[in-house]
Amino acid sequence: MVIYPIRRDIDGQGTQLVNWVAEIQSPRNVMQDWNLDGRLEDFLPTFAQWKFDWLDVAGMLREADTVLEYPMVDRDPLPYWTAGRTTLLGDAAHPMYPRGSNGAGQAILDARTLAGCLKREIDAAAALKAYEAARLDAANKVVISNRSLGPDAILRTVHERTGDKPFARIEDVISRAELDGISENYKRIAGFEREALRQRPSLV
Numbered sequence: 001m002v003i004y005p006i007r008r009d010i011d012g013q014g015t016q017l018v019n020w021v022a023e024i025q026s027p028r029n030v031m032q033d034w035n036l037d038g039r040l041e042d043f044l045p046t047f048a049q050w051k052f053d054w055l056d057v058a059g060m061l062r063e064a065d066t067v068l069e070y071p072m073v074d075r076d077p078l079p080y081w082t083a084g085r086t087t088l089l090g091d092a093a094h095p096m097y098p099r100g101s102n103g104a105g106q107a108i109l110d111a112r113t114l115a116g117c118l119k120r121e122i123d124a125a126a127a128l129k130a131y132e133a134a135r136l137d138a139a140n141k142v143v144i145s146n147r148s149l150g151p152d153a154i155l156r157t158v159h160e161r162t163g164d165k166p167f168a169r170i171e172d173v174i175s176r177a178e179l180d181g182i183s184e185n186y187k188r189i190a191g192f193e194r195e196a197l198r199q200r201p202s203l204v
């Protein structure tokens, strides 16, 4: 379950606008339909007991204005994106599993790289080739990495070690070093490792 506030006090009475995602493995939606209405009964039972002093999760789910159901799908990495004066970018180039919350991040990296290449190269076709050379392997590695859990490996490890029982402190289950190791590895693959970002010149 992923929950995050989007906007404060939407009605002058302190109500927050919240986005939430319930991730459930299910054989439904094999048609890869992105416009399917979600059904409360498919996922509410899983979260029925989730009532904290700071949020009634089941109540929030029940009162949602809209529920949509998305399939968990991607596409195999492509061998090239550019043909003459045409190229691909973002989801059109590398649709990926939404693990690591990274699809839009990679699309932004594409856009900035493309802008930089168009600025430096006079010949448009050469600029598109240079953009592809800079981004294709990097983005394809994220697609592949997201197939093998990516940063969600933390969730699996904690689930296995606790036998799905509640715990008070995550440090009692998984060490800070292990957490950092998994995060840093994914950041390196996805291109947002802090030191690397500090050192490399602007893409544009």
Ligand SMILES: Cc1cc2nc3c(=O)[nH]c(=O)nc-3n(C[C@H](O)[C@H](O)[C@H](O)COP(=O)(O)OP(=O)(O)OC[C@H]3O[C@@H](n4cnc5c(N)ncnc54)[C@H](O)[C@@H]3O)c2cc1C
Residues within 6 Å of the ligand: 070, 089, 090, 091, 092, 098, 100, 101, 102, 103, 104, 105, 106, 107
């Ligand atoms: C539920 C969900 C949660 C997500 N969460 C995250 C997250 O937390 N972090 C993250 O980084 N990414 C996230 N993503 C992924 C992210 O939304 C996408 O990777 C990103 O939007 C891709 O951007 P894009 O510009 O390549 O494509 P899109 O955002 O799909 O833009 C393509 C645009 O082209 C338009 N279009 C299509 N066909 C035509 C046509 N023939 N003529 C004119 N216009 C056309 C479409 O209407 C659309 O506006 C999430 C995706 C989903 C579905």
